[in-house]
Every structure is written in structure tokens, then in C-alpha cells.
């Protein structure tokens with residue numbers, strides 16, 4: 303089979319690339335080669351099924367990696383509002399600038415994209431797992447894991463990174479490109495829950511609390527801090543504000559501590575006064591009721607049990623001033639030693655990938671003419687909050703458009 307443009311990977315960036323390529327050059331035959339049995343599986347899982355598809359507060363400090371001028375590329379492409387309104391999707395945003403489809407449904411986003419692909423006559427070739435590519439004269443030949451062949455004039459690699467392999471992204475294309483001589487930056491999780499010992503979070507599974515998370519290395523140097531909702535599983539600390547700390551694991555493995563301030567609106571002495579007041583109000587009750595006026599039951603019991611190390615059936619009246627000071631200290635800085643990142647299946651975004659020096663501002667390879675890259679495959683990643691999908695759409699759009707422009711002379 304022959305196509306003018308083959309896009310390897312039918313994820314967010316690959317679909318955007320197909321749309322912009324076809325819009326730029328309607329006569330081109332554009333094929334998406336996707337290893338899964340359908341395109342866009344990961345899109346359905348984004349934003350907990352709500353698809354946080356962009357962010358209105360795009361800024362350079364929200365992006366990381368060796369790709370040059372990530373924000374410049376994003377700003378030159380249509381904004382999520384423009385791109386999605388052209389697909390019939392209305393966007394809304396919250397106070398942090400996070401954009402969602404008005405439907406709050408990722409399925410409606412994927413469906414609108416597929417309707418657009420069909421109207422543009424883009425061909426979806428599912429079950430085609432690219433395992434090699436080779437130059438054949440002026441064209442390229444892609445070979446699938448089961449030996450099918452696909453020839454084309456241009457290739458856009460949009461196959462993602464290592465994060466969430468259950469949606470098709472296992473890093474195989476990245477390894478193939480590295481073996482072909484592309485420089486790659488070290489791979490590690492960028493947006494992920496952080497693991498701690500199960501004993502440290504015993505009793506907290508399922509707890510959600512708003513607070514300020516501070517990451518420190520070797521218990522001293524403050525690396526980053528962020529506000530948001532903190533969540534716990536049986537062996538990890540999670541939530542958007544924690545996800546963004548994952549990237550520091552690479553540098554500070556084994557040395558990272560999270561300090562959670564779970565009453566960020568109060569000072570330590572205000573919280574001390576609050577507990578002293580409770581000691582009066584609830585003097586006849588047991589210790590497990592000491593903090594239930596401030597936190598959900600499991601968290602309240604956890605704090606008292608772990609800080610005071612006393613039987614929980616003792617009375618609130620027996621709590622000393624120094625114990626109250628210790629409790630207020632724990633509320634303002636609840637510490638967890640981080641033992642690692644969650645496994646790839648729980649990771650949302652990959653840091654690392656094809657090095658920025660391998661791609662120009664049109665997303666074309668600086669090594670091989672006619673090859674383009676976009677999305678998470680490149681060494682470009684953003685913070686949690688819509689920044690990664692916005693990069694995927696924008697870089698995909700840029701790659702698709704420039705790839706089509708480069709073909710214009712040839713197809714005439």
C-alpha cells in the first residue's frame with residue numbers, strides 16, 4: 303500500500319497531525335498507522351474521563367525538556383479553543399486555567415476528532431504496529447511487527463513515550479529511532495503518583511485532603527511546592543499537586559521527602575489554639591475524636607495515633623500542651639519519605655525522548671529529510687493541568703501542516 307503521509311500512532315498528536323495535513327493539502331493520501339485496534343484509546347482516559355485538553359495559562363516554566371521554544375510552537379498553532387471549536391467542541395475552563403470540553407466527556411472529544419478524520423478522508427489503519435522503517439529511493443517503507451508493509455513519501459512519528467503502556471505506548475518506536483542513530487534524552491516518569499512505604503500510609507487509603515505539598519531533598523533543600531488535592535493509596539501519595547514532583551525522582555532518588563501542610567490557611571500556633579479549645583470542648587471523649595472537627599475520620603485518627611503513639615481510647619483531657627504542639631507541627635508538615643515512582647502503568651507522562659537537537663521548528667528531523675516528530679515522543683513534557691495535551695495537539699498540528707507543505711511541489 304502507498305500513502306503520501308503515514309502517521310505512526312493514532313493518539314492526540316497523531317490525530318491533530320492528520321487533520322492539519324489534510325486541511326493543508328486535501329489531495330494528499332494520509333494514513334494513520336495505529337498498533338491498537340482503534341485510535342485514541344489514551345484520550346478516553348485523560349482527566350479522569352473528562353479530558354483536560356489544554357490550559358489558558360501557558361508559560362515556559364510549565365514545560366521541561368530539550369526541545370527548543372515549546373511555548374513558541376504552541377502559540378503559533380491554533381489555540382485549543384480555535385482547534386476544538388472547528389470540530390464543534392465547546393471548551394470551558396476553571397480558575398487554574400485548566401480547559402475541558404463543556405460536555406466533561408473525553409469520549410465526545412475523540413468522537414468529534416474521528417468525525418473530522420472521516421470527513422477529511424483520512425484512513426485509519428489499526429492493528430499496524432510499526433517495527434522498522436527504511437529509505438527506499440525517494441520514499442520510505444514502514445514494516446509492521448507481523449510483516450505488513452506500507453510505503454510513503456513522508457512519515458510523522460507520533461507514537462508517544464513509555465507512560466501508561468496499557469494504551470499502546472511501550473516506547474518501542476523510541477527504541478527503534480534510538481537504534482537508527484537518534485539522540486535520546488533519559489526516560490523517566492514526569493507526571494505520576496509517588497510511592498512510599500505501605501506502613502507510612504497505613505489507614506490513609508482513599509483519603510483526600512486539600513493542602514500544600516513541598517518536596518525536599520535529603521530533608522533540607524526545598525525543590526518545589528504546590529497547592530491542591532492530595533490523595534492516598536495503600537502505598538502512594540497522589541493528586542495533581544503530587545504528580546508534578548515525580549520528575550525530581552530522577553535526580554534525587556532515595557532522598558526525596560514530601561512535607562504536606564494540610565491546614566495551609568492556618569498558622570501552626572492558630573492550629574495549636576484550635577486543639578487546645580477542642581481539649582476543653584471534648585474533654586470527655588476519646589483521642590480518636592480529637593481532630594475529627596478538622597479532618598475526615600481516617601486522617602484525624604492517623605494524625606493522633608502516629609504523632610502521639612498512645613492508645614486511642616485514652617481521654618482527650620489527658621493530652622498535654624507539648625503533645626498539642628507536636629500535633630500542630632504534624633498538621634503543618636506531615637512527612638513522607640518517597641521510595642520511588644509508581645510503575646509505568648500508573649504514570650501519565652514521560653520525561654525524556656527524542657532530543658530537541660533532532661528536530662527543527664517545523665517538527666522535521668534534522669537528521670533525515672521527510673521524517674517528522676510530535677507529541678510525547680519528543681523530549682518535551684509539561685506539568686499536570688492540560689499542558690501535555692496542549693503540547694500534543696500543537697506539535698501534531700505543526701508537524702502535519704509543515705509535512706503537507708513540504709509535499710506540495712511533489713504532488714502537483
Ligand SMILES: Cc1cc2nc3c(=O)[nH]c(=O)nc-3n(C[C@H](O)[C@H](O)[C@H](O)COP(=O)(O)OP(=O)(O)OC[C@H]3O[C@@H](n4cnc5c(N)ncnc54)[C@H](O)[C@@H]3O)c2cc1C
Nearest residue numbers: 311313314315337348349354432462470677678688690691
Ligand atoms: C491516565 C492518563 C490521564 C491523562 N490526563 C491528561 C489530561 O487530562 N491532560 C493532559 O494534558 N494530559 C493528560 N495525560 C497525558 C496525555 O494523555 C499525553 O501526554 C498525550 O496523550 C500524548 O499524546 P501523543 O500523541 O504524543 O501520544 P499518545 O496519546 O500516547 O499516542 C501514541 C499512540 O501511538 C501508538 N503507538 C505506539 N507505538 C506504536 C507502534 N509501534 N506502531 C503504531 N502505533 C504505535 C499508541 O498505541 C498510541 O495510540 C494523561 C495521560 C494518562 C495516561
